[in-house]
Amino acid sequence: MSLTAETLERTGLRGEPDWLRDRRRSALADYERMPAPSKTDEEWRRTDVSRLKVADYSAIEDRDGLRLDSQGALPAGVILQPLREAARDHPELVESKLFSLVRGDRDRFTALHAAFFTGGTFLYVPDGVVVEQPILGRTISNEGGNFVLPHTLIVAGRGSRFHYLDEYIGSDDAKAGYRSGSAEIFLGEGAQVGYVAVQKWGRNDWHFADQRAQLQRDSTLRLFGVTLGGHFSKTRVEASLVGPGADAELKAIYLASGDQFYDFHTLQDHQVGNTRSDLLFKGALQDVARTVYAGLIKIEKGAARSDAYQANRNLVLSDHAKATSIPMLEIDNNDVRCTHGATVGPLDPQHMFYLRSRGIPEPTARRMLVQGFFGDVLDRIPFEHARTLVEGELEARLG
Amino acid sequence: MARVRVASASEVPVESVKGVMANQTEVCLAHAEDGQFYAINDVCTHENFLLSEGELFGLDIECPQHGSRFNLKTGKVTGLPAVMPATTYPLTLDGDDIYIEVPD
Amino acid sequence: MATLPRVDVGSDYKEKYGFFVPEDYVFKAKRGLNPEIVKEISWMKKEPEWMLNMRLRSLEIFRKKPMPTWGADLSVIDFENIFYYLRASDKQSKTWEELPPDIKKTYDRLGVPEAERKFLAGVSAQYESEVVYHSLHEELSKKGVIFTDTDSALRDHPELFKEYFGTIIPPADNKFAALNTAVWSGGSFIYVPKGVRVEIPLQAYFRINAENMGQFERTLIICDEGSFVHYIEGCTAPIYTSDSLHSAVVEIIVKRNARCRYTTIQNWSTNVFNLVTKRAQVFGDATMEWVDGNLGSQITMKYPSVYLMEPGAKGDVLSVAFAGKGQHQDAGGKMIHVAPNTTSTITSKSISKNGGRTSYRGHIKMYPGANNCKSFVKCDALLLDDESRSDTYPYNDVDAENVTLGHEATVSKVSDEQLFYLMSRGITRSEAETMIVNGFIEPFTKELPLEYAVELNRLIQLEMEGSVG
Numbered sequence: 001m002s003l004t005a006e007t008l009e010r011t012g013l014r015g016e017p018d019w020l021r022d023r024r025r026s027a028l029a030d031y032e033r034m035p036a037p038s039k040t041d042e043e044w045r046r047t048d049v050s051r052l053k054v055a056d057y058s059a060i061e062d063r064d065g066l067r068l069d070s071q072g073a074l075p076a077g078v079i080l081q082p083l084r085e086a087a088r089d090h091p092e093l094v095e096s097k098l099f100s101l102v103r104g105d106r107d108r109f110t111a112l113h114a115a116f117f118t119g120g121t122f123l124y125v126p127d128g129v130v131v132e133q134p135i136l137g138r139t140i141s142n143e144g145g146n147f148v149l150p151h152t153l154i155v156a157g158r159g160s161r162f163h164y165l166d167e168y169i170g171s172d173d174a175k176a177g178y179r180s181g182s183a184e185i186f187l188g189e190g191a192q193v194g195y196v197a198v199q200k201w202g203r204n205d206w207h208f209a210d211q212r213a214q215l216q217r218d219s220t221l222r223l224f225g226v227t228l229g230g231h232f233s234k235t236r237v238e239a240s241l242v243g244p245g246a247d248a249e250l251k252a253i254y255l256a257s258g259d260q261f262y263d264f265h266t267l268q269d270h271q272v273g274n275t276r277s278d279l280l281f282k283g284a285l286q287d288v289a290r291t292v293y294a295g296l297i298k299i300e301k302g303a304a305r306s307d308a309y310q311a312n313r314n315l316v317l318s319d320h321a322k323a324t325s326i327p328m329l330e331i332d333n334n335d336v337r338c339t340h341g342a343t344v345g346p347l348d349p350q351h352m353f354y355l356r357s358r359g360i361p362e363p364t365a366r367r368m369l370v371q372g373f374f375g376d377v378l379d380r381i382p383f384e385h386a387r388t389l390v391e392g393e394l395e396a397r398l399g
Numbered sequence: 400m401a402r403v404r405v406a407s408a409s410e411v412p413v414e415s416v417k418g419v420m421a422n423q424t425e426v427c428l429a430h431a432e433d434g435q436f437y438a439i440n441d442v443c444t445h446e447n448f449l450l451s452e453g454e455l456f457g458l459d460i461e462c463p464q465h466g467s468r469f470n471l472k473t474g475k476v477t478g479l480p481a482v483m484p485a486t487t488y489p490l491t492l493d494g495d496d497i498y499i500e501v502p503d
Numbered sequence: 504m505a506t507l508p509r510v511d512v513g514s515d516y517k518e519k520y521g522f523f524v525p526e527d528y529v530f531k532a533k534r535g536l537n538p539e540i541v542k543e544i545s546w547m548k549k550e551p552e553w554m555l556n557m558r559l560r561s562l563e564i565f566r567k568k569p570m571p572t573w574g575a576d577l578s579v580i581d582f583e584n585i586f587y588y589l590r591a592s593d594k595q596s597k598t599w600e601e602l603p604p605d606i607k608k609t610y611d612r613l614g615v616p617e618a619e620r621k622f623l624a625g626v627s628a629q630y631e632s633e634v635v636y637h638s639l640h641e642e643l644s645k646k647g648v649i650f651t652d653t654d655s656a657l658r659d660h661p662e663l664f665k666e667y668f669g670t671i672i673p674p675a676d677n678k679f680a681a682l683n684t685a686v687w688s689g690g691s692f693i694y695v696p697k698g699v700r701v702e703i704p705l706q707a708y709f710r711i712n713a714e715n716m717g718q719f720e721r722t723l724i725i726c727d728e729g730s731f732v733h734y735i736e737g738c739t740a741p742i743y744t745s746d747s748l749h750s751a752v753v754e755i756i757v758k759r760n761a762r763c764r765y766t767t768i769q770n771w772s773t774n775v776f777n778l779v780t781k782r783a784q785v786f787g788d789a790t791m792e793w794v795d796g797n798l799g800s801q802i803t804m805k806y807p808s809v810y811l812m813e814p815g816a817k818g819d820v821l822s823v824a825f826a827g828k829g830q831h832q833d834a835g836g837k838m839i840h841v842a843p844n845t846t847s848t849i850t851s852k853s854i855s856k857n858g859g860r861t862s863y864r865g866h867i868k869m870y871p872g873a874n875n876c877k878s879f880v881k882c883d884a885l886l887l888d889d890e891s892r893s894d895t896y897p898y899n900d901v902d903a904e905n906v907t908l909g910h911e912a913t914v915s916k917v918s919d920e921q922l923f924y925l926m927s928r929g930i931t932r933s934e935a936e937t938m939i940v941n942g943f944i945e946p947f948t949k950e951l952p953l954e955y956a957v958e959l960n961r962l963i964q965l966e967m968e969g970s971v972g
Contacts, residue, residue, distance in 0.1 A: 046900070304889060319874070319904035329895035331914045334855075334886030338914040340895070345907040466564075466673025478670045479784060479810060482841040483870060 003031070003058050008115060019095055020087050027104035027114035034108045046292045046324055047234060047263045052206055054112065057178035059146040066119055066150065067140070071133040077126040080135060083151055086122030093124055098153055101184040101212040101240075109208040109234075113149050113180045120150035120182075123164060127157035127188065134163035134194075134385045144175025144204065152183040156191035156219070163194035163383040170202035170229060177202070179230070182210045187219035189243065194222045194382030198390065201229035203258065209235045215275075217243030222382040225252035226390050227262055228397065238267040241275035241306075250279040251380045253390075255397055256289035256321070266295035266310075273304040273333070281312045282377045284370050285321035294326040297340060301332045310340035315347065315373050317366070367398050400500045407495045411436065416460065418451030421501040426488060427451040428497065429471050431458055437471035438488040438499040445481035535583045538562060541685055544588045548654055548688075551661065561674035561684035568678040574864065575802040575831045580776055585748055587686040587719070643701065648732075649694040650705055653721050656692030663694060667725055671754035671782050671810075679778045683719045683752040690720035690751065695730040695761075704766070704952055706735040722753040726761035726789075733764040735955065747775045749800070755783035757791050759813070764792040768955060770799035770962060773830055781807040787842075788815035794950050796823045797832050798962055806864060808837035811845035811873075818847040823947040826859030826891070827966055835865040835896075840873040840903065851882040852944050855891035856966075862894040863912070869903035876903055882912035885943050887936065937967040 008028055016024075037044035070080055079090060087094045104114030121137045141148045152166055168181045179201045187193055193213075201207050207230040213221050227233055239248035248268065256262050268277040283291055293312040314323035325342035347369050355365035374394060381387040405419040411430040418441050419426050425441040427450040439460060441451050448464035455461075459468040459477050467481030474485040489500045541562050545555040570577055643650060649660060657664050674684040695701055726732055749771060757763045763783065771777055777800035783791040793807035809818030820836030838847035853861035863882045884893035895912045917939050925935035941948070941960055948956045 302889075316905075322901055324899055324901055325908070325910065326898055327895070327910060327912070328897070329884075329893065329912060329914060331884070331886065331893045334889045334891055334916040336886075336914065336916070338912075340910075340912050342897075342899075342910040343908065344899075344901060345909075346905055461673070461675070464675065465677075466675030468670075468673070478673050479782070480673075480676060480839075482810065482812070482839065 003028075003054060003112070003116070007058065015088070016084060017088055017091060019091065020098075023099065023104075024115050027099075027111050030105045031108055031111035031115055034105075034111060036108060043265065043294070047261075049232075052232070054178065057145060057147050057176070057206070066121065067138045068121060069136040069138070070131075071136065074135075075129050075131060077129060078131060079122065079124040081122050083117075083120040083122045083153060086153075090122070090124070093155060094122060094153065097155060097184065097186060098151075099184075101186070101214055102151075102182050102210040106210075109180075110182075110210060113151070113182055113208065113210075116147055117149045117151045117180070118147065121152045121166070123153070124155045125157055125160040125162050128159045129157065129162075130160065131162035134165055134383050136165045136167070136385070138167045138169060139181065140169045141177065141179075142171040142174055144177045144202065147178050149178075149180045150182075151180075154183065154185045154193065154195070156185070156187045156193050158188040159190040160188065161192040163386070164196070165383075165386050165389075166195075166197045167389070168197070168199050168201055168229070170200065170205055172203040172229075174202045174204065176204040176206065176231065179205045179207045180209050181207065183212070185211075185213040185221065185223075187213060187215045187221055187246075189217045189219060191216070191219045193220070194224075194386075196224045196226070196381060196383070196386040196390075198226040198386075198393070199229055199233065199235070200393070201233075203229060203231060203260070205230045205232075207233040207235075209233075210238070211236065212238040212240070213248065214240045214242060215246035215248055218245035219243065220247045220249075222249045222380070223251070224381050224386065224390075225250075226393070227252070227254040227256075227264075228393060230260065230262075232261050234263040234265070236265040236267075238269065239277060240269045240271060241277060242271050244272055244274040246272075246275045248277045249380065250277065251377055252281045253374055253377055253394075254281070254283035254291065255286075255394065256283065256291050257286040257397075258289065259287070260289045262289075262291045264291070264293045264295070266293075268295075268297045268308050268310065270297075270299045270303040270306040270308060270336075272300075273302060273306055273335075275303065276307045277309070279310045280377055280380075282315075282374060283313075283323065284315040284317055284373065285323055286317045288318070288320045290322045290324075292324045292326075293342070294328070295340075296328045296330060297338055299331045299333050299336050299338065304333050304335040306333070306336045306338075308336065308338045312342045313373075314342075314344040315370065316344060317347065317370070370398055401503050402491075402498050402500050404496050404498050405438075406497045408436065408492060408497055409495060411497070414455055416451050416453070416455060418449055421488075421499055422503060424488075424501045425449070426499060426501065427460060428490075428499075429455060429460055431455060431471055433458065436490050436492060436497060438490045439469060439471055439474055440486040440488075443467055443481060444476075444483035444485055450485070534586055536562070536585070536587060536686070540587050544686060544688065547588070548657075550657065553665070554657060557669065557674070558685050561681045562686075564674050565678060565681035565685055568675075568681060570678060571804075574804050574833045574862070577776065577778070577802070577804075580748060582682075588688055646699045647696040648699060648701060649692065651692050653690040653692045653723060654688065656723070660692070660694070663725070664692070664723070667723060667754065667756060669754075671756065671784050672752050672780050677780060679750045680752055680780045683721060683750050683780070687719045687721035687752065690722040690753075691724075691734065691736075692722070693724040693732060693734060695726050695732045697727045698729045699727075700731040701733070704733040704735045718747075718749045718751070720751045722751070724753075724755040724763060724765070726755070726757045726763045728758045729760040730758075731762045733766065735766045735952070736768075747771075749775050749777045749779070751779045751781075753779070753781040755781075755791065757783055757785045757789040759787045759789055761786075762790040762792075764794065765807075766794040766951065766955070768796045768798070768951075768959060769803070772799060773801050773827070775800045777803040777805065779803075779805040781805065782810065783808070783818070784810045784812060785816040785818060787813035790817040790819070792819045792821070793836065794821045794947070795834070796947060796959065797834050798825045798959075798966065800832075801829060802831050802833070804833045806835045806837050806866070808839060808866075809847065810839045811841055811847065811876075813842045814844040816842060816845045818845075820849045820851075821947055821950060822849070822851045822863075823944050824851070824853040824861045825963070825966060826853070826855045826861045828857040828859060831860045831862070833862040833864055835863045837866040838868070838878055840867075840869040840876045840878070840906075843872065843874040843876065843903070845873065845876050847876075847878045849880045850946065851880075852947060853882070853884045853893060854887065854940055854943065855884070855893055856887035858888075858890040858892075860892040860894070862896065864896045864898075866898045867900070867908060869901045869906055869908075871902045873903040873906075875905050877907045878909070880910040882910075883943070884912070884914040885940065886914060886916050887940075933967060937964050940967060
């Protein structure tokens with residue numbers, strides 16, 4: 001099977017409204033029009049996709065294994081539905097928002113995602129509504145050789161408050177597949193949203209994801225990303241602060257082992273003043289794993305009294321693992337506070353010595369130090385359910 | 400290692416270079432001013448441009464893109480910005496046929 | 504060719520810097536760039552054939568290379584409307600007394616005679632495209648130190664010259680290195696023999712002074728094993744009315760256990776495009792220090808780099824950039840770790856005001872096998888008003904094992920608390936800002952010889968005057 005209009009007609013479009021079918025067709029046209037990323041393009045210089053043969057994975061899973069769990073009854077007016085159903089049932093809420101933040105025409109991979117997305121979640125929380133229990137979305141696929149392209153669309157009404165978890169689960173034993181797991185999050189005035197994405201696709205998978213949020217006045221986003229799976233994983237995490245008082249906290253951890261390759265691309269886009277963003281990406285690398293982090297703080301003209309922080313810390317646990325870190329700033333206003341930092345380095349030998357000298361065996365000492373390294377950022381996971389999940393995963397993987 | 404015929408000597412006039420494929424290896428053949436033939440890996444160790452598109456300066460080959468130079472005999476860098484040496488391959492002339500030894 | 508709105512380099516230039524010297528040239532080449540001009544330059548200089556051939560080949564490379572697609576906007580440069588060679592006087596002056604009076608007058612304003620007295624070791628001052636005054640202290644000569652202009656070095660030390668020239672920065676390295684190699688003129692040549700320490704900084708003043716005049720000096724410094732030298736270049740330039748291009752190439756070789764420090768205070772007038780390639784190759788346990796201050800020019804693109812070739816090599820870049828109205832300082836540094844156990848630091852301080860833009864652009868590369876290396880980059884930017892801009896682009900490529908790499912940057916404004924504190928003690932706002940800026944760049948200033956530190960503070964004061972009050 002190949003990625004043609006025919007495939008699209010046969011699989012993706014069934015039962016979808018006209019506007020969405022048109023959107024998919026137009027994204028496919030973008031996909032066909034756009035060239036593959038070039039090694040001379042700064043974003044792709046260190047991220048090699050030349051061995052990806054997209055057509056190998058073009059069997060499209062009709063169902064993407066989505067399970068939604070709201071842990072009890074949802075307050076009135078809240079909509080939680082598979083995205084394709086919501087497109088049919090609530091076009092007035094979905095049509096104007098879908099792929100307006102994560103645009104299909106950005107590159108070949110976003111185009112592919114927008115053309116063939118296989119489902120995902122739509123969550124709408126009306127103005128003033130508070131959902132106490134976290135809402136859990138799990139996308140599970142244990143097969144290889146296919147596309148699984150879920151998309152999450154979250155619309156948070158004014159003053160709403162809730163937590164959402166996206167968990168992507170695959171099998172390490174399955175053949176390679178092509179995966180995405182993108183999210184668009186719209187925060188209305190004063191909304192408070194906790195969003196956690198845990199990527200645990202199989203170790204052979206290709207993974208491309210775009211998580212992008214737009215924050216209106218006085219809204220607060222606490223986003224936490226966890227990357228553990230995939231042979232190749234590229235994740236963009238972007239926040240546009242468009243209303244004064246908006247506050248985005250973007251935190252992530254990653255653990256790369258074997259020959260895993262992770263790429264993170266972040267943007268803190270302060271379009272207006274009196275906004276705040278705080279980014280911390282922390283990762284540990286083992287074996288021959290490689291990671292690339294490239295992040296940008298952009299303070300636009302007039303965005304006075306903005307406060308932006310960006311840090312990327314890499315703990316390199318093996319001689320052969322490699323971490324690249326590129327933190328960038330573009331500051332067009334003087335009345336700001338901007339700081340960024342990046343570090344790449346091994347475990348502190350003095351810390352190791354201290355623990356060893358107290359009779360702690362090396363593997364245990366190592367695990368303690370890695371857990372200590374992640375400790376401060378784990379505290380920022382916005383809700384208990386996700387925190388337990390992530391701590392459990394780390395525990396299991398650090399052994 | 401395998402011995403592979405890559406070109407005939409007449410295809411590489413003196414003070415010229417020619418890019419050839421030997422098994423999976425891209426090789427730059429050079430016929431230097433000393434009359435000798437040399438074989439050096441064609442991919443510049445700086446940013447992967449092809450040396451066979453560059454020029455010879457005595458016993459050095461110069462990369463066309465950024466001007467890095469490599470000694471044809473040893474593969475050593477003789478001019479920045481490249482810093483890592485290039486691989487050279489044993490070459491024999493059998494009549495008009497150029498043979499080189501490259502990895503399988 | 505696009506035209507750029509003319510930058511006002513100052514109807515007030517004379518008051519600001521206190522001098523402006525009319526043109527008086529013995530030889531003036533035609534505008535434009537072609538093989539004939541290049542041949543003429545080489546013929547005028549009575550160069551050997553290899554240099555002529557290298558120039559002609561470089562011209563071809565220059566023609567073929569595209570303009571850089573990153574960094575500052577260079578599309579306004581009109582290469583056909585530039586003088587590629589000028590000579591201010593027919594032959595070189597041997598002593599200070601013999602210098603043409605108008606040149607002396609300019610130097611007086613800059614305090615050169617002062618420096619001359621203080622630094623008996625030697626002054627190599629470039630006026631226009633050639634070194635016109637040059638003196639070398641006898642003792643240095645006796646120790647075997649060569650300090651001369653680059654043209655003389657090609658003539659007098661042909662073998663040493665040919666061994667190194669263009670091996671650190673080949674013409675094909677980038678478009679402007681090719682241009683420089685095609686039309687270079689002047690610059691300094693320094694050779695410090697094994698074990699010789701030159702305790703007094705060697706310095707040269709560079710000037711450009713003709714409308715549409717290019718300046719393409721070429722500097723080559725060789726520090727033999729265990730030697731030490733500190734070279735200082737500094738420049739201020741009088742008024743012009745059209746764009747001017749300064750494109751220098753500086754190549755430095757620092758052999759085992761040697762140390763070289765290269766200090767620059769760049770203050771071209773704000774219509775100059777300053778596009779400079781500076782690179783040092785450093786061997787075992789040797790140290791290279793670039794101390795680089797950029798105050799003037801309309802656009803600067805300059806990233807002094809250090810290739811750390813053998814264990815124990817060390818590289819430092821200390822960079823200060825000041826961008827006022829219409830200026831874009833795109834500066835930084837590159838550290839290329841080739842060998843294990845090499846270390847590097849880059850410290851960048853930038854100040855933007857009145858809509859100026861500063862960009863830090865850096866590259867740390869650690870090749871496979873360059874294990875146990877350490878590199879630390881620190882960038883601080885000060886924005887003096889809300890029209891100004893600052894960017895940070897640190898590129899890192901690490902292919903080595905067990906390395907430590909750190910990068911930190913902050914962007915801030917002059918804090919109201921600091922200003923209030925100073926102003927409450929009767930200091931004017933402008934003075935207070937100047938004090939804060941001088942404090943901000945103090946890590947740089949304290950590395951300069953006293954005369955330069957004083958001059959730099961004076962220049963900062965001139966730049967700060969009339970800032971938002």
